[in-house]
Amino acid sequence: MEQRIRPTRSGLFAIELLIAIGVFSVCAAVCVGIYTKSEVMSRDSQALNCAVAAARNAAECYKAAGGDLIKTAELCGGSVRGGQLELAFDGQWRILPGDSDAAPDFLLTLTGAQEGDFYSTAWVTVQRESNGGRMLLRWELAAFKEAAA
Amino acid sequence: MSRRSSAGAVAALIAALILGAALLLSLTTGAGVYRQVQYRSDSSMDQRLGLSYITEKVHAHDAAGMVSAGEFGGCDAVFLLQELDGVVYETILYVHDGWLKELFCEQGWELEPGDGQQITEARGLSAALEGRLLRLVYTDAGGTAQQADIYVRSGM
Numbered sequence: 001m002e003q004r005i006r007p008t009r010s011g012l013f014a015i016e017l018l019i020a021i022g023v024f025s026v027c028a029a030v031c032v033g034i035y036t037k038s039e040v041m042s043r044d045s046q047a048l049n050c051a052v053a054a055a056r057n058a059a060e061c062y063k064a065a066g067g068d069l070i071k072t073a074e075l076c077g078g079s080v081r082g083g084q085l086e087l088a089f090d091g092q093w094r095i096l097p098g099d100s101d102a103a104p105d106f107l108l109t110l111t112g113a114q115e116g117d118f119y120s121t122a123w124v125t126v127q128r129e130s131n132g133g134r135m136l137l138r139w140e141l142a143a144f145k146e147a148a149a
Numbered sequence: 150m151s152r153r154s155s156a157g158a159v160a161a162l163i164a165a166l167i168l169g170a171a172l173l174l175s176l177t178t179g180a181g182v183y184r185q186v187q188y189r190s191d192s193s194m195d196q197r198l199g200l201s202y203i204t205e206k207v208h209a210h211d212a213a214g215m216v217s218a219g220e221f222g223g224c225d226a227v228f229l230l231q232e233l234d235g236v237v238y239e240t241i242l243y244v245h246d247g248w249l250k251e252l253f254c255e256q257g258w259e260l261e262p263g264d265g266q267q268i269t270e271a272r273g274l275s276a277a278l279e280g281r282l283l284r285l286v287y288t289d290a291g292g293t294a295q296q297a298d299i300y301v302r303s304g305m
């Protein structure tokens with residue numbers, strides 16, 4: 001004859017607690033996921049803020065140089081390689097010297113696009129080099145050539 | 150009390166402790182993340198506010214010969230001129246006594262740096278002209294220095 005096992009009070013309490021812990025664990029996991037996401041978003045936002053400032057400075061120098069990349073490099077730093085100006089930054093957004101061996105965390109490039117009689121255009125891009133690399137911004141610029149005169 | 154029920158009570162106690170630890174961990178992680186996010190937001194705002202204010206003012210006053218850099222009461226300052234009804238007024242932007250200040254007056258008036266209107270807290274501002282490029286180094290209230298180059302399109 002089969003003997004029926006009767007649940008004890010403490011056993012039921014343990015099951016109830018386990019269910020509660022399961023629910024709270026799922027909630028905690030979701031919360032930690034949201035915290036991590038907000039941390040990443042905050043870092044990205046700060047990086048974008050600094051990228052905008054760096055790109056704005058490079059754009060102003062490009063305009064002051066009348067679209068000449070070599071003169072732009074003299075004004076804002078960086079080096080011109082293969083028809084594009086490269087400006088490397090460390091994690092604190094300090095400009096790395098052109099001969100530095102340190103791997104940059106962020107890289108600003110200014111690439112000439114179009115040469116007109118009176119103006120020239122270029123693309124400025126800022127990308128994150130560390131953590132897999134990701135483009136932070138890309139703008140098109142135009143500079144009047146008379147500005148350099 | 151039987152051995153079975155005593156084991157169940159211990160298991161329940163351990164489970165409750167795990168639950169408490171998880172809650173505490175979740176709360177401390179949340180508080181830490183919130184603090185970091187708030188700090189970054191504040192520092193970004195501090196850095197951006199003063200420089201953006203000066204930059205936008207310079208662009209707004211960008212007319213031939215109307216933008217210059219110099220000294221005002223021993224502080225580096227940006228001078229922006231504008232003519233209204235035949236009278237030339239100047240807007241002076243400078244950092245004095247821990248504040249970015251703005252002073253708007255008729256050109257030639259003898260005023261002190263303390264007379265300016267407070268805009269935002271700041272530690273320092275240096276301004277220099279290189280051709281048509283106005284180069285600023287702004288130090289915010291947190292001590293972070295940031296450079297801004299402004300191309301004055303209309304010329305000095």
